[in-house]
Amino acid sequence: MTDSLTRNDLTERLSQILGPRGLTTDGADLAPWLTDWRGRFHGQALAMVAPADTMETAAIVRLASETGTPIVPQGGNSGMVGGATPDAEGRSLLLSTRRMNAIRSIDTAARTVVAEAGVVLQTLHEAVSAHGLRFPLTLGGKGSATVGGLVSTNAGGTQVLRHGTMRALVEGVEAVLPDGSIYDGLATLKKDNRGYDIRHLLVGAEGTLGIVTAATLKLVPALIDRAVVWAGVASPLVARELLLMLEARAGREMEGFEIVPQRCLANVLKHIPGTRSPLEGAHPWHVLVEFGRDDAAATAPQILAEALMAEAFERGLVQDAAISVSESQAEAFWKLRDSISEAERTEGPAMQHDISVPVADMPRFILEAGATVEQRFAGTEVAAFGHMGDGNVHFHVAAPPGADRATWPDHPGKEISAFVHDLVVAAGGSISAEHGIGQMKRDELGRLSDPARLMALRAIKHAFDPKGIMNPGKLVPL
Amino acid sequence: MTDSLTRNDLTERLSQILGPRGLTTDGADLAPWLTDWRGRFHGQALAMVAPADTMETAAIVRLASETGTPIVPQGGNSGMVGGATPDAEGRSLLLSTRRMNAIRSIDTAARTVVAEAGVVLQTLHEAVSAHGLRFPLTLGGKGSATVGGLVSTNAGGTQVLRHGTMRALVEGVEAVLPDGSIYDGLATLKKDNRGYDIRHLLVGAEGTLGIVTAATLKLVPALIDRAVVWAGVASPLVARELLLMLEARAGREMEGFEIVPQRCLANVLKHIPGTRSPLEGAHPWHVLVEFGRDDAAATAPQILAEALMAEAFERGLVQDAAISVSESQAEAFWKLRDSISEAERTEGPAMQHDISVPVADMPRFILEAGATVEQRFAGTEVAAFGHMGDGNVHFHVAAPPGADRATWPDHPGKEISAFVHDLVVAAGGSISAEHGIGQMKRDELGRLSDPARLMALRAIKHAFDPKGIMNPGKLVPL
Known part of the structure; x- marks a missing residue:
């Protein structure tokens, strides 16, 4: 903030842009958003702004640019590296994308959806499911994680094996750049060689190059049915052999392949109510494999899983295996996997x-x-x-x-x-x-990166954001 | 070039870096490389440098950076937009990648190849074919186009439908950045969120952000057999319906789908010796479709094509169709498509x-x-x-x-x-x-881009190359 502009002047101008619904300066209202969900990072902010649309976002960024005010974008506040928590100085605007939560369009022929930054992942899943389609990325925080945050962190999750990370699913982005200009890259062209790829630069930039306000996302056909396997294996080396076998046999139907050591399973069974082991005996390692089909002509996942597990057992790759016989059992298997971190924290x-x-x-x-x-x-x-x-x-x-x-x-x-x-x-x-890197791993990234990568990261950051107002202190090592 | 450094000083220092094989100053030897293959752009150069490896490339770039000497990278000199032709001032070094032509490694398990910038596409095809693998990108200039040029122009070609452009096939890059530092991004990690994606920035940058010296490329299983269809259709609208039907029925086996108007076919038949029409009657539009299989368990492409064409005929989507019965006939069909531009030039x-x-x-x-x-x-x-x-x-x-x-x-x-x-x-x-943009479309890109895109392009260029020595005058509108 420049000396010529007082705090009150700034909030007055923000209030003119946003109206009463879009501006919060009350400490108690702000508090929940100033700490990351794991409680590891704490910050302060001048105010929380919640623009209703891209134009309001651009107006805020222009004002911030003019006044040198830092902006910290925040989606569901469910990040893992403190990327959405401001610093302790209290000079920043916390920009919440929550009000930009429209699903602008669903194109069932092209299999794409245009979703605004504040759309929650689970809402997106439900919206496209109504059209027989699926957004093939999911993760534990789907009830709070937003499209803007998923794009900005290049989120992964448990379906990357077949469908890739967000980077593979983002076909276009709209963003407000640090000078307040609007980059409109939502139109999806399969081929476009008009210079440097801005989309891939904004994916995973953690809000340090601009604020993603909407994205065009790839959809795939909805799954007809699925089967989840929980198997005991002797070691990660054997798990890898199993993975190679399954990829060769059922690469297109395999949606996920997760490994779980016995210690993690034991913690979950000990601390998470209502959980039970899918297998009777003890095994040093476990794998969770999901098979699904989106084509009625393909083998049913249940039958596929049974045949593959029989073969894996004969080849000595699995010690024992359970195959889900219902959706609730499939969810119970996944719950074991998804509760590992929670159980660990209790321990x-x-x-x-x-x-x-x-x-x-x-x-x-x-x-x-x-x-x-x-x-x-x-x-x-x-x-x-x-x-x-x-x-x-x-x-x-x-x-x-x-x-x-x-x-x-x-x-x-x-x-x-x-x-x-x-x-x-x-x-x-x-x-x-x-x-991602956020504030948690920034110094480690600086310590461990080669000079060419550091040069490139700093040069890009400075080029886009010469005033350093976009999510300062995140991602780019000093 | 600074005043303190004469032309002779510079060539002397280049000679020390490169030895006699790597430096050409003779006008007659240089001439073929100073004009693009279509003869539309002409330039001059101080010398042609052909580094043997990445270290020599870095040494040249450091010298160029120190002396403010422009560098124009060139692969097979088969680009379409004058991107590898220097300007007329004669102050530039033309940097040929031809001597960096090693295939460093082929990983048959991970299905990747690490190829240096100067490897010719056809050589790459042959090298990986010996391992039962395929690099699924091809284009008319495959006998001259190089890996470095293909990466730097995000090349497309006739197999993009199934496999994507170069961007989808480049899993890692090694490049010399404009300050002479070496960016080593060849190691392929399926997931890596260490900041901005440098790889996607270098793909399609046309040598304006650095010189790509090697790339890790994705491979797919070799095709067992293929069938090429030449069909007459009533209009592009019907061709699109046919495409949708084939995608639904055989999306995984369809390798290419090209449209050809009657006028183009007539020009080819008129001007290209040894060509004949696959169909007897006349049709206003034609499509060429390639089916291939890499899995012996899949339906043979010939049988698949026959069934699909029968269905398309019944549905009124094709007027007539010929299916190749041999490799030489498949090639003859493709030759009709690939000769369109040549025939047009004659006309x-x-x-x-x-x-x-x-x-x-x-x-x-x-x-x-x-x-x-x-x-x-x-x-x-x-x-x-x-x-x-x-x-x-x-x-x-x-x-x-x-x-x-x-x-x-x-x-x-x-x-x-x-x-x-x-x-x-x-x-x-x-x-x-x-x-790409090169020098041919640079002004049009400037005229037709929105301010946010132009800002981003210029900012990135300036960030990487503040001295403006990397392929100046290309891609980025002034």
Whole structure:
């Protein structure tokens, strides 16, 4: 904010742009949005602005640009890296996309939907489902995560194996750039070579290059039915063999392939009410596989799953397997997977790392890096779970029993994270597979990136946002 | 070049970096590379440098950056928009990638190949074919087009329908950035959210943000067999209905869908020796469809094509159809399609426009824009042919009989092109679907882009290349 403009002047002008519904300055109303949902990051803001449409968003950004006021865009506030939490200075505007929540159009022939930034993922699922279509990305926070946040973080989730991350599903974007101009890239052309790809630059930019106000998203036919398999396996290496077999046999019908170590399942069964193990015996590792069909002529997923599990059993790849016989059982299997983090939090503190390495290297990485970390930090226990088919696991390091919840995450927690990140970089991997960088990993990205990447990140940021008003302090290392 | 550095000093230093094989200053040796293959653009250069590897490329770029010397990267010199031809000032270094032509590795399990920028497309096809794999992008210039050029122009071709443009096939890039630093993004991670996507920025950047020195490319299983259909249809609208039917019935087996107006076929039959029409009668429009299978369990393409054409005939979508019964016949059908431009040049001058509109709108655009242009410019004839399944046709406007080959392309040719581009923009389309912008369309891009896009293009260019040494005068409107 320039000296010539007082706080009151600014809110007065915002009020003229937005009207009473779009502006919140009351501390109690603001409070819930100034802390991330995990409670790890806290900030302050001058006000929360909730524009009704793209034009109002542009007017706010022009005013912010003119006055040098930082803007922090926020969707469902369900991010994992503090990307939507302002800093503590209190000079920022928190820009909520919640009122821009229209589904502008659904094109059933082209199989696309144009959704505004504030549309909640679950609402989107329901809206396109009514047309026999499906938006093939889902994740735990679907009840709060918004289209704008999903685009801006290039979100992943549990269906990436077949359908890719958001980047593969975003066919067009509309955004307000940091100078207040509106980039209209919603029209979808299959081929367009008019210069640098702005769309791919905005996907995953975490609001640091502009505010995504709407997106054209790819849809696929709705699933007719599905079957979820829970299987016990001997090790991540065997799980990988199973994955290769299933890809060869049923690549088009396999919607997800997740790995779960015994420790995670045990925590879930212990802490989450109403859960029970799908298998009778104990197994060191588990996989969850989802098969689905969108074509009535294809083999029914149930039958496909039974045949494939029989073959996998004969080949010694699975120790035991249960196949869901109803939707509620399918959901119960998924609940085991989706409750891992919640159960872990009940158990005690843990350092969480969202990492990827080349897909083929992941089984060995899980085993070797896990052993290395447990050896280096006595008493810790590593649990790596998640999207093994994407070369992406959540590599969690649980504190020794009795560790202090308040202090352990800082010390030795941060040291553990740096150690894990070093192992990931040595394996040619990424310290952020799907959660993004935000404020949580910014310094680590700076520490671990080569100079050419850092140069490029900083140059792009400065080019788009020379005044540094767009989500400052996020993503780009200083 | 700074005043302190003479031309001789510069060549002396280049010679130290490159040795005798890598530096050419002789005018006669340079000449062929200073004109684009269509003979429309002519330039001059200080020297041609041909680095042997990425390190030599980086050393050249550092020297160029230090001395303010422009660099024009060139692959097979088969581009369509003058993107690899230097300006007339003679201050530039022409950087040929031809010596960087190693296929560094082929990973048959991950189905990827790491190829250096100078690898010729046909060489790449052959190299991966030996492993039972296929690089699913092909185009007329495959005998000269290089990996670096294909990446830098986001090339398309005749297999985009199923496999996408280069953007969809590039899994990683290595590039020398304008400050001489090396961006190593060859490692392929399925998920990686470490900030802005540099790969997608370099794809299609036409060498204006750096020099692509190698790429990791996606491979698919080799085709077991294929069948090519040549069918007569009543109009582009019917062709579109046929396309929708084939997509629904055989989306996974359809490799290409091209539309050819009668005028183009007649020109080919008239001017290209050894060609004959696949069908006996006359038809106003034709389509070429390729079916292929990479899975022995799938229906043989021949049988699939016969069944589908029988159904299309019954539904009144095709007037007549021929299905190739041998590889040589399949190639003969493709030759008809691939010879359209050559035959057209023999016939007389024409303005060529590589345009796209939303796929569903293309049939109407072909008919309406064609009629509008022919009405506005008396005596011209429009022929729109090509990748209808991608919403991309080559919209050619042939001069009236007897037009002057030398002067017509300037007047009224340029006026015609501006008129066509206006129609494309009004239809929400792109004035460059697959050929890029280069020097040919730069001013038109400036005239027809909205301010936000222009701002973004210029900002990115300036951020990466503040000295403006990387392929100056290309792509980014002034």
